[in-house]
Amino acid sequence: MNAIWTIAKKELNTFFDSLIAYLLLLIFLVLAGIFTWLYGSDVFLSGQASLRGFFVMASYLFLFFIPAITMRMLAEERNTGTIELLLTKAVTDRQVVLGKFLACLILVIVALLFTLPYYVTVARLGNIDHGATICGYLGLILISAAYIGIGLAASSITNNQIVSFLIAFVVCVFFHVLFGFFANFTSGLVGDVLQMLSTDHHFQSIARGVIDTKDVIFFLSISGLGILLAELSISTRG
Amino acid sequence: MDIVIKNLTKTYGVQKAVDNISFEVKTGEILGFLGPNGAGKTTTMKMITNYIKMSDGDVTIDGKSVQENADELKKYIGYLPEHNPLYLDMPVIDYLDFCAALQGVHKSNIPNRIKEMVRLCGLNAEKHKKIGELSKGYRQRVGIAQAMIHDPQILILDEPTTGLDPNQIVEIRELIKKLGREKTVILSTHILPEVEATCDRILIINNGVIVADGTSQTLRKQAQGSEVLRVRIEDGETNDIFEQLQQLYCTEVVDILDREKNLFEIQSVKEISSTRSVFKLCVDKGWSLTEMTPMETKLEDIFRDLTLN
Known part of the structure; x- marks a missing residue:
């Protein structure tokens, strides 16, 4: 645990040491803000004191935001050769991946903390469903865990950050949009499986305010699978 | 801690990078690893640190195989990889702190160890700079400092003195010699006088095979x-x-x-x-x-x- 935290702390320090971190946070908050308050099915248009619009928007923004965070995590280490340094220290391959995972998750949580003012504001405008809002945040954290897993796996198989970003982005889009989209056109078992693989489907059900263990397990398995893949790919070397 | 290398082999496709080599290094011994480029020095060192898997044979440290006990053995090894990779966007002090923490140095002891390394490697003037701002020689010193930060029993240094100025080379050699009295050191180099000056034993490797093993005197006798x-x-x-x-x-x-x-x-x-x-x-x-x-x-x-x- 100590080693995991040491790695996570180092990643966070490096991240907040660079301009990209603030730029990413700013873009995320601006876009999420625009779609919550000003444009599309925003709070005023729907006339409901609810953050549903924000949650849906944020889950889409994660498709860019998370691959952008995860892309350098392992790809850069491979590119500069520092991965050799890291893996010959007294840490296991898994601790390295988990440390990076934890750092990314904390970053996402920090970004979400900055959106709490939205919650407070909307709550003052009308009767907000506190339970559903908390579920929405939980759903966002779960979906981001899944995408971080995918992002780390993508980052572990290449030493090019752009390739890493693109792979993670495409895979996330498949899970978020395309599986659900194809599920609408297919029936029977294939349709059910596709529906089951859609992260959006599981996310919507949590954001509605119902926490089903099935949904939680789904997100955690995607995330765990990504971590295992990343671990496998950094442990096959030479 | 003694290192025993037995029938170590590494194949890439049909090419044998390291071909069935065996040798031992004892505590208090400094072994100089010599050989032309591509002879298999770095590959051997990477296998000793278990960074890459061996195709055949085994490396044991104190009787324990590095393949099975890697996680336990890693904390006894200080390793300076080839090309000295470093996190360029980290300040020197933070980097050493990070390495010490990863190697399991106790929290209360980390500041002392960092101070010691900064002093030994002459990094005092540069310690708050980012590593990316340092010259090649200073980066090399940082690389050596991180390898020794946890006072390891075994030091594996892949070309430790490249990029250093002559004064620094002498200092680093002295340092390695001093450490070599109680520890097990393997270092590789291209610089022949360096092996003579620092090492107790010389191992020459060519095309993945050991072609000579002994002190510089015995090698001379053999040759002549x-x-x-x-x-x-x-x-x-x-x-x-x-x-x-x-x-x-x-x-x-x-x-x-x-x-x-x-x-x-x-x-x-x-x-x-x-x-x-x-x-x-x-x-x-x-x-x-x-x-x-x-x-x-x-x-x-x-x-x-x-x-x-």
Whole structure:
């Protein structure tokens, strides 16, 4: 645990040491803000004191935001050769991946903390469903865990950050949009499986305010699978 | 801690990068790893640190295989990889702190260790800079500092002195020598005088095979076999001296290097020294012996002999 935290702390320090971190946070908050308050099915248009619009928007923004965070995590280490340094220290391959995972998750949580003012504001405008809002945040954290897993796996198989970003982005889009989209056109078992693989489907059900263990397990398995893949790919070397 | 390397092999496709090599390094020994580029030095070091998997054979440290006990053994090893990779966007102090924490140095002891490393490696003026802002020599010092931060029992250094200035090279060599008294050190280098200056034992590897193993003296003996002397004898006639030298029982070959200066090169019969006989001869004949130098084979020559085929 100590080693995991040491790695996570180092990643966070490096991240907040660079301009990209603030730029990413700013873009995320601006876009999420625009779609919550000003444009599309925003709070005023729907006339409901609810953050549903924000949650849906944020889950889409994660498709860019998370691959952008995860892309350098392992790809850069491979590119500069520092991965050799890291893996010959007294840490296991898994601790390295988990440390990076934890750092990314904390970053996402920090970004979400900055959106709490939205919650407070909307709550003052009308009767907000506190339970559903908390579920929405939980759903966002779960979906981001899944995408971080995918992002780390993508980052572990290449030493090019752009390739890493693109792979993670495409895979996330498949899970978020395309599986659900194809599920609408297919029936029977294939349709059910596709529906089951859609992260959006599981996310919507949590954001509605119902926490089903099935949904939680789904997100955690995607995330765990990504971590295992990343671990496998950094442990096959030479 | 002793390192035992047994039948270590690494194959990439059909090419054997390291071919069935075996050797041992004991505590208190500094082993110099020599060889031309691509001989398999780095590959061997990477296998000892278990960074890459071995195709065959095993490496054991204190009787424990590095393949099975990697996580336990890693904290005893300080490793400086080839090309010295570093996190360029980290300040030196933070980087050393990070490495110390990963190697399991106790929290209360980390500041002391960092201070010690900064002092030993002469990093005081640069310690708050980002590593990316440092010159190559200073980066190398950071690389050496991170390898030794946790006071490891085993040091594996892949070309530790590249990029250092001559003063720093001497300092780092002294440091390695000092550490080598209690620890097990393996270092690789291209610089031949460096191995002679620092290492107790030299291992020359070529095409993945060990071609020589021993101290620099034994390697010289092996390469040469018999004594070679350069002598200058004055107050005599060159041809006369030449003939007399040839007639000595202990000389095998006599060459005239310089007629005007009466300079000769004498190769003795195996395992016999001809120094006394030459001196006696000069005394008997009334010649003046003005120079007598034993010629040593240079390590460079041995290296070239063994690795050029």
